Amino acid sequence: MKAIQIIEEGRVLVIEREIPQIKKDEVLVKVKYVGFAALTSILFLGRNPMVKLPVTPGHEIGGIIELVGTSVPHHYKMGMACTVNPYTNCGKCASCRNGRVNACEINETMGVQRDGAMAEYIAIPYNKLLTDGNISVRDFALVESMSVGFHAVSRAEVTDLDYVMVIGCGMIGVGAIVRAGLRGAKVIAVDIDDKKLVLAKKLGASFTINSKTHDLHEEILKITGGFGTDVVIEAVGSPLTYVAAINEVAFSGRVVYIGYAKNEVSFQTKLFVQKELDIRGSRNALHSDFKAVMEYMKRQLCPIDELISAIYPPEKAQEALENWSANPGDVFRILIEF
Numbered sequence: 646m647k648a649i650q651i652i653e654e655g656r657v658l659v660i661e662r663e664i665p666q667i668k669k670d671e672v673l674v675k676v677k678y679v680g681f682a683a684l685t686s687i688l689f690l691g692r693n694p695m696v697k698l699p700v701t702p703g704h705e706i707g708g709i710i711e712l713v714g715t716s717v718p719h720h721y722k723m724g725m726a727c728t729v730n731p732y733t734n735c736g737k738c739a740s741c742r743n744g745r746v747n748a749c750e751i752n753e754t755m756g757v758q759r760d761g762a763m764a765e766y767i768a769i770p771y772n773k774l775l776t777d778g779n780i781s782v783r784d785f786a787l788v789e790s791m792s793v794g795f796h797a798v799s800r801a802e803v804t805d806l807d808y809v810m811v812i813g814c815g816m817i818g819v820g821a822i823v824r825a826g827l828r829g830a831k832v833i834a835v836d837i838d839d840k841k842l843v844l845a846k847k848l849g850a851s852f853t854i855n856s857k858t859h860d861l862h863e864e865i866l867k868i869t870g871g872f873g874t875d876v877v878i879e880a881v882g883s884p885l886t887y888v889a890a891i892n893e894v895a896f897s898g899r900v901v902y903i904g905y906a907k908n909e910v911s912f913q914t915k916l917f918v919q920k921e922l923d924i925r926g927s928r929n930a931l932h933s934d935f936k937a938v939m940e941y942m943k944r945q946l947c948p949i950d951e952l953i954s955a956i957y958p959p960e961k962a963q964e965a966l967e968n969w970s971a972n973p974g975d976v977f978r979i980l981i982e983f
Contacts, residue, residue, distance in 0.1 A: 647983065648764035649962050652699040657963040665768040672721060672771050673712035674729065678786040678956075679763050680705030681965060681979040682756075682816075703761035703981070704731035704754055707785035710776070717771045728785040729762065730773045731755035732929050747796065747929040754929070763959070765983050775935050779943045786980055787816070787952060791938045792930035793903065794820020794880065798828065799934065800927045801876045801901045805829025808869050810893060811850075813880035814841040816952065816978050817903055821878045822848050823941060830876075833868060835861065838974045847948055856889075865893050872896075878927075879903060884910045891916050891924075899923040956980045 648662045667673045682705055710725045734741050734749035741749050755761040775788070794817045803809055809825040811818050814836040825832045826849025834845035837857040846853055854864045865873060873895035879886050882904025890900045891912060900922055917924065941947065954976045957965040962981060969976050 646765035647959055648701050649703070649959050649981065650699045650701050654698075657966060659959050659962070662764060664766045667712060667714050667768045669714040669716040670770055670772075671714045671768045672710055672717060672774055674706070674708040674727060674767050674769055674774075675711040676706060676708045676762055676765060676767060676983050677782045678707040678980045678982055679703040679761075680786045680790060680816075681969065681981065682790060700756065701760040701763050702756040703763035704729075704756045705786050705789045705978075706731070706762045706767075707782040708762075708767075709782060710774075711766065714771070721771055721774065721776065725776045726778070726780060726782045726785060727774050727776045728788045728935070729755075729767075729769050730775065730930075730932060730935060731762070731789060733759075745931075747931050752929070763962070763981060775932075775939065777939050777943070780939060783953075783980070784942055784949055787949065787978065788935055788938045788942070789930070790816040790978065791820035791823065791941075792934040793817045793927075794822070794878075795824040795934040795937050796930040797821050797878050797880070797901050797903050797927040798824040799931075800925050801878060801899050803828045803830050803876055807831070807875040808833060808872075808895075809876040809878065810835060810865065810874040810890075811845075811878045811880060812836075812856075812886045812890065813904065814838070814845045815880065818878075818880035819845070819848055819952065819977075820938065821880060821903075822850050823947070824937070825876075825878075826850070827941065833865070833874060840975075841977075844948070844951055844977075847951070861889060862893060869895070874898065876901070882906050884908055888912060891920075891922070894920065894922060896920045897922075899925065901925045901927050903927045952977045954979055956982050958982060 706729045733753045734746035738750035753759045807830045809830045810833040811821045812835045832850045833852045834850035842853040877890040877894045879890045880903045887910045
């Protein structure tokens with residue numbers, strides 16, 4: 646079978662590999678679509694120290710059940726469209742014992758700490774599989790990235806009384822915008838790209854701010870009547886946006902960080918205490934977040950075609966990543982189609 650490997654910084658190859666043999670509790674998935682996540686672009690550029698190359702990337706999956714193991718429950722049937730929860734959990738660490746398996750201390754995400762899904766077939770434990778006959782195989786490849794944003798909204802405990810600022814309108818930020826809107830919050834989408842802000846409006850943002858062309862602090866005060874936002878969800882991972890989240894959140898507000906800042910961040914920590922802030926991290930997603938995204942997709946309210954920037958065959962994976970690296974602001978999601 647074909648598989649894609651990032652073999653060194655800036656270089657991708659299509660290789661041949663044996664089709665995996667499944668265990669009795671596994672399912673063989675015929676992969677149809679895999680998303681190139683922002684993390685894949687980071688791998689391609691050699692900026693992720695957690696990864697040892699060569700690696701097969703990919704954890705945003707749309708596939709079809711090809712074969713089921715002998716111990717797999719009967720409701721998983723060949724031919725079903727599916728996606729995959731790509732995280733592992735040990736069941737023994739503090740996070741797992743507290744039921745927060747998404748934050749397992751020794752998690753291995755597909756395509757990062759272990760080989761991912763950019764191959765024609767993958768073997769998956771059945772308990773990591775999600776199926777629904779009302780979602781297309783292609784659309785399943787968008788579920789994982791949006792679920793990360795959905796999870797951040799749960800971490801923030803967003804309600805219909807809140808002003809929620811989402812900083813960063815990529816796919817994960819889009820998930821946060823959608824979920825906060827579904828909860829009835831007034832959502833303020835912030836980005837430096839007007840095209841992404843237009844799409845954020847379609848997805849449920851009540852307000853949009855281009856922080857490159859407008860003064861973010863002044864705009865937030867206007868919208869919130871001088872109070873600041875009840876919640877800030879940071880989905881960029883920049884020192885500037887990390888600090889902006891603390892500055893713009895209201896007194897007694899909640900700040901949730903999804904993005905990883907690559908450099909050290911300097912804070913005026915007095916605001917943590919003066920505002921009595923709840924500052925939380927948000928990592929990956931729970932099975933329930935995947936299910937919530939799937940329920941949203943079935944309502945057919947999402948302009949899914951606008952979220953897919955391009956679809957490439959595996960032989961053009963190098964070209965796809967080079968184009969994305971050269972023009973990151975123009976891309977929501979790139980799919981590889983097997």
